[in-house]
Amino acid sequence: MTGDLHARLLSAHDAGDRGALIAGYTTAADTQTDVDAACFFLTHAYVFALEAGDTRAETLHARLAAEGRV
Amino acid sequence: MSIIDPVLANVQKPTAQARGLPNAHYTDASTFLEERDALFGVGWAGLAVASDVPDRGDAVPISFLGIPLLLLRGRDDVVRVFQNICRHRGMILVDAPRKIEGAIRCPYHSWCYSTQGKLVATPHVGGPGFNTHDEMDRDTLGLIEVRSHIWRDIIWINLSGQAPAFEDAMADVIARWAEFDQPMYHGGADSRFSLTVNANWKLAIENYCESYHLPWVHPGLNSYSRLEDHYNIEIEGASSGQGTLVYRQLSDDAGNRFADFDGLSDTWDAGAEYLSIFPNVLLGVHRDHAFAIILQPEAPDRTVEHVHIYYATDTTDDTLRVRNAGQWKLVFEEDIFVVEGMQRGRNAPGFDGGRFSPAMDGPTHCFHRWAAQRLSDHRAAE
Numbered sequence: 001m002t003g004d005l006h007a008r009l010l011s012a013h014d015a016g017d018r019g020a021l022i023a024g025y026t027t028a029a030d031t032q033t034d035v036d037a038a039c040f041f042l043t044h045a046y047v048f049a050l051e052a053g054d055t056r057a058e059t060l061h062a063r064l065a066a067e068g069r070v
Numbered sequence: 071m072s073i074i075d076p077v078l079a080n081v082q083k084p085t086a087q088a089r090g091l092p093n094a095h096y097t098d099a100s101t102f103l104e105e106r107d108a109l110f111g112v113g114w115a116g117l118a119v120a121s122d123v124p125d126r127g128d129a130v131p132i133s134f135l136g137i138p139l140l141l142l143r144g145r146d147d148v149v150r151v152f153q154n155i156c157r158h159r160g161m162i163l164v165d166a167p168r169k170i171e172g173a174i175r176c177p178y179h180s181w182c183y184s185t186q187g188k189l190v191a192t193p194h195v196g197g198p199g200f201n202t203h204d205e206m207d208r209d210t211l212g213l214i215e216v217r218s219h220i221w222r223d224i225i226w227i228n229l230s231g232q233a234p235a236f237e238d239a240m241a242d243v244i245a246r247w248a249e250f251d252q253p254m255y256h257g258g259a260d261s262r263f264s265l266t267v268n269a270n271w272k273l274a275i276e277n278y279c280e281s282y283h284l285p286w287v288h289p290g291l292n293s294y295s296r297l298e299d300h301y302n303i304e305i306e307g308a309s310s311g312q313g314t315l316v317y318r319q320l321s322d323d324a325g326n327r328f329a330d331f332d333g334l335s336d337t338w339d340a341g342a343e344y345l346s347i348f349p350n351v352l353l354g355v356h357r358d359h360a361f362a363i364i365l366q367p368e369a370p371d372r373t374v375e376h377v378h379i380y381y382a383t384d385t386t387d388d389t390l391r392v393r394n395a396g397q398w399k400l401v402f403e404e405d406i407f408v409v410e411g412m413q414r415g416r417n418a419p420g421f422d423g424g425r426f427s428p429a430m431d432g433p434t435h436c437f438h439r440w441a442a443q444r445l446s447d448h449r450a451a452e
Binding site for chain 2: 052
């Protein structure tokens, strides 16, 4: 994860900005080469999408399901 | 064989000879806890009103006798009551009233629950990035639901889960007010208020259910509502209260009044009734409005009274409605000094629980008899 993304995520956590958290953790997952690391970040994105009732939850769930993680 | 507690036996004597519950029932923390199980847990108690969660996803945490509960209107529009704790490590889930947009996420390890209480996500439960585990059956780990029932907008809960069905337990009360079993509408923000009283919850019940005090504590009623215009109501084991024969409708200068509830019989032209539903709900019905007071015991000597006023129509005149709420608030505030005074009186060593007027205190004694019986049953079962 880049320093910039890390900072953006911390800021989103501080602000309780779930939209930014979903986007940030999805980006973090997309930049991983290791599937376990990617699923770690996808999990976070999925959880915040679930909490927010955000439609991205469906796609994130499908990506985790494809790896047998949900 | 159970041993009969002589103190409780005194409470259960005929009204003319009986004593009230002794001081410990008003001042002692361990007795307060005993009553949580014996008087609240076994049967149906009032928790809140459905109007507290008007929209889907509305969630209100409530500490009820120290028990963390969560009132929640689900995505399916059903109002439910859950224990407000995560099934993982028992963390409090919701710490302030708010709207649940999607799922309830535990702030500790982010286990997520649907608004129907189903466990829907267990992040990293099988290790980082692994969100399931063979030994973690989500279907068995939903939020713990508390049995509940809605009647007259009140959300009644049965903590033990063992009480008879609400309609059976309250059959006599429901039948008495069957004419009022029709739509009623919460008056909104200006028709709800809370009063904190430094007194045991039972004193609020005791004061509410009798008319004996009216001419002394509410002298404003004397001009038209004399003591002899009232009658006692005793529904053994469930409720007691009083009725009046001279209810006078509120009206403005132009003679406008609130609309009546539909189809009421002549009894209610000038009649009104006020019932304490044991253990902690106070209700009143009139031809044109009703109210509910839910007592939330916070400590042996502190109770919050949550007042809600209802009408027969969805819209009512703003000025009249505010006046009505103001009138009732004044009456309920006039009662505070007596319940707080009786509470302070319970610190007098050796007070024997007091006596009851055979003519006037039947409803109060009816409540004490109920409490004593429940306490006896509880102790016998231990």
